[in-house]
Amino acid sequence: MTGEPLYLTTPIYYVNAEPHLGHTYTTVVADTLARFWRARGRETFVVTGTDEHGDKIAQAAAKASVSPKAYADRVSALFRSTWEATGLTPGYFVRTTDPGHVAFVQKVLAAIHARGDIYFDRYRGLYCFGCERFYQERELVNGLCPDHKQAPTEIAEENYFFRMGRYKERLVRLLEDEPDRITPEGYRREVLAMLREPIGDLCISRPKSRLDWGIDLPFDARYVTYVWFDALLSYVSALEHVGRLDLWPTAHHLIAKDILKPHAIFWPTMLMAAELPLYRRLCVHGYWQMDRDKMSKSLGNVVRPLEMQARYGMDAFRYYLLREMAFGQDADFSEAALIARLNADLANGLGNLASRVLAMQQRYFAGVVQPAAPTPADLALRAAFDAARRDLDAQVADFAFHRGLEALWRALDHANKYVVETAPFTLAKDPGGRPRAGAVLHELCEALRVTAQLVEPFLPETAARLARLLGLPADVLGRLDLPWGDAFPAGHRTAAPEALFPRVEVPGA
């Protein structure tokens, strides 16, 4: 398992909005998983990107008096630059307007059409322009669209349909036989529940008379393909573009629960029809609920990643997101909670530990690491970090980032206790105690080194900084199996402490 490559995707984000908390969370998870598994010997490849076709984009562009492409270019570039600035850099950034993607979509559509799984039919239905979709009678609330509270318009038109229903039973069997295809488990059950209802076929086109901002159907130039055959196929077209289609069967899709159905039902049936391998796993997370009462006025209602980065640092923001949300469940976002985490876990916990250890190393030994001489207490400290590593690995493998971090912080707590119990600051003042004080600090430096390595997927900037303060080369972060005691040879010097995470004081809080 450990050696298997891993292809991670975020959704391609629709360019009708600027990057916000939801986009950022999914992208942070992808980045964290990529770093985590890379450090454990797996090749990882992350793709994110933008979804650029559709009504809303055409309308927004018209409103701004620019072409749809120009509009999409601008917002797409905003996503790309945001991820670069925040260090969430994917291996590839795909756009649905990329010529390669367009050609790929047309190739797949042509193949499925040739096979007879796409047919032409007349459709009459109730269409909501806000949702850009047709509704069944029974889905309406008092005759109105449940989202937009508007009466849908009856439209009759001819369109192309994908024979999705043909693959339903095969999909049900797959999900029953391979429970790990969708995680967390609750979402698999939800999908199986959806599949107990008739799923019908999927309308996959729009006449150009109504919408022409899309990819032409290869078999009928009067139409463009709509939404799913365009957007979902980007997961594969991106790999084709970079010449790594071999990674496709290892795909793990990270999504939020709002797009569960397209990813859990439309997408696998499309892949079956296209005779492409299925993705390996669908990983579904919940929503961040905005607690407006707890938001600062300056923050407003929108959580912009660049603002959070500027205010608290990207690492603190990442930590909060990963520590606070149980992957799969909803969570509340509040700036107060972020600050509480930052102060308690990062400043008082990790930051203060690094600070006191490096300060003593500096003050008592001019930064020179002394020989170790393990006692039972020292071995217990090592055991605490060994346990943290095991717990962390198990929890992250299960997407339980919050528990993984909790496990690592148990070891940090242990280290803080160890400082008090061994009291190197007392030992160092007595000539007879100096060797022991030096040995204790050696253990603590190792603890910090292991911490830097384990925390790297979550707090990459901090890990690099900690390594530097410890006087270690940056590549030490990838050497997870470096034995305890081997990182600091005789004469090794550490640097003077720096505040990794200054406390954030809130007036009146």
Added chain:
RNA sequence: CGCGGGGUGGAGCAGUCAGGUAGCUCGCGAGGCUCAUAACCUCGAGGUCGGUGGUUCAAAUCCACCCCCCGCAACCA
């Protein structure tokens, strides 16, 4: 029968899938330490884990029913 989330010490949460000492942060009380970012460590007060019934040697955790709260006005992940 719209969809979804939730009710755990004063506040905010984890733990529920794989039943077996109820854990974390903040706050509160007492003490310790003085290396450190007024941080760190120890001890303590405070919970019948929404309710009722059931399964079990054992339930916050499984099953049934019931009560209550919140989101779906957004930046849709």
